[in-house]
Amino acid sequence: MKRVILLAVTVLLSSGMLTAQADEEKTYKIPLIGEKAPSFTAETTNGTLLFPGDFGRKWKILFSHPLDFTPVCSSEILELAAHQKEFDELNVKLAVISTSPLDSHKAWKKALEEIEWKGQDRMKIKFPLIDDDSRLISREYGMIHPAIHGTRSVRGVFIIDPDNVIQAIYFYPMNVGRSSEELIRSVKALQAAKGALMTPSDWQAGDDMIISVPPVVDQSDENVPDGYYKKAWFLWYEKAKSGV
Known part of the structure; x- marks a missing residue:
C-alpha cells in the first residue's frame, strides 16, 4: 500500500514538474x-x-x-x-x-x-x-x-x-x-492619422500632415488646391487647420 501511495505521489510531482517545464518552454x-x-x-x-x-x-x-x-x-x-x-x-x-x-x-x-x-x-x-x-x-x-x-x-x-x-x-x-513625451506624441499622432492623413517624421500636434493620395490627378503647380502643397509628386501635404 505504501508503495502504491509513494508511486502516486511521485507521478503527481513529476506531472506537475513537466507541466511547469512545458509552460516555461x-x-x-x-x-x-x-x-x-x-x-x-x-x-x-x-x-x-x-x-x-x-x-x-x-x-x-x-x-x-x-x-x-x-x-x-x-x-x-x-x-x-x-x-x-x-x-x-x-x-x-x-x-x-x-x-x-x-x-x-x-x-x-x-x-x-x-x-x-x-x-x-x-x-x-x-x-x-x-x-x-x-x-x-x-x-x-x-x-x-x-x-x-x-x-x-x-x-x-x-x-x-x-x-x-x-x-x-x-x-x-x-x-x-x-x-513620456514621446508616448504622448505617439498617441496624438495615432489619433490624428485618419483616412488618407499620415504624420511625417518628427510630427507634433498642429503640424501639417502628409496625405497618402494626391488630391488632384493633374499635379501641375497651377492645379494645387487650397490647403495643400507638395514637395515632390510623391510627397503631398495637407496644411494644418487653424485652431486644431
Missing part, C-alpha cells in the same frame, strides 16, 4: 500591430483589473518594466505620473506591469509618492501597477526576452486603441529609460 509570440490586445485578469495596486475591457472605449497603454525599486524604472513611473493630466486629456488609460509581486508594487508605489520630482509636489500614482509574478501576462505579450534579462520583463510599450487593437509597440533595453 512554451513559445510566446509578440502580439502584432493590427491584432487584438490579449485580455487578462490580474491583481493590481488599484484592485482587480480585467484588461483591456475595464477601460472601455479609451486608448490604453500597457507599460512594462523589469523590477520595482530600481532607478530607471522609478524615473519612468514618476514621469508617467507627472504627465497624468495630459494622458487624461487624450482619453488614455495607463497600466504598468512587471514580474514583481503585488506587495512589492504597493511598497514601491508608497515610496515613489514620497518623492518630490523635478520641482513638482509629491504626486499620487493613479494608474494601476499590475502583479505578474507568474510571468504569464508578460509572456503572452512577448515581453520576456531571456537573452537580455532572464525571466524579467523588458521595457515594453503597447499602445491600444478604443477597439482594443494594438496600434504601436516599443521595446527598450534595460539601461535606457523611455520618454
Whole structure:
C-alpha cells in the first residue's frame, strides 16, 4: 500500500514538474500591430483589473518594466505620473506591469509618492501597477526576452486603441529609460492619422500632415488646391487647420 501511495505521489510531482517545464518552454509570440490586445485578469495596486475591457472605449497603454525599486524604472513611473493630466486629456488609460509581486508594487508605489520630482509636489500614482509574478501576462505579450534579462520583463510599450487593437509597440533595453513625451506624441499622432492623413517624421500636434493620395490627378503647380502643397509628386501635404 505504501508503495502504491509513494508511486502516486511521485507521478503527481513529476506531472506537475513537466507541466511547469512545458509552460516555461512554451513559445510566446509578440502580439502584432493590427491584432487584438490579449485580455487578462490580474491583481493590481488599484484592485482587480480585467484588461483591456475595464477601460472601455479609451486608448490604453500597457507599460512594462523589469523590477520595482530600481532607478530607471522609478524615473519612468514618476514621469508617467507627472504627465497624468495630459494622458487624461487624450482619453488614455495607463497600466504598468512587471514580474514583481503585488506587495512589492504597493511598497514601491508608497515610496515613489514620497518623492518630490523635478520641482513638482509629491504626486499620487493613479494608474494601476499590475502583479505578474507568474510571468504569464508578460509572456503572452512577448515581453520576456531571456537573452537580455532572464525571466524579467523588458521595457515594453503597447499602445491600444478604443477597439482594443494594438496600434504601436516599443521595446527598450534595460539601461535606457523611455520618454513620456514621446508616448504622448505617439498617441496624438495615432489619433490624428485618419483616412488618407499620415504624420511625417518628427510630427507634433498642429503640424501639417502628409496625405497618402494626391488630391488632384493633374499635379501641375497651377492645379494645387487650397490647403495643400507638395514637395515632390510623391510627397503631398495637407496644411494644418487653424485652431486644431
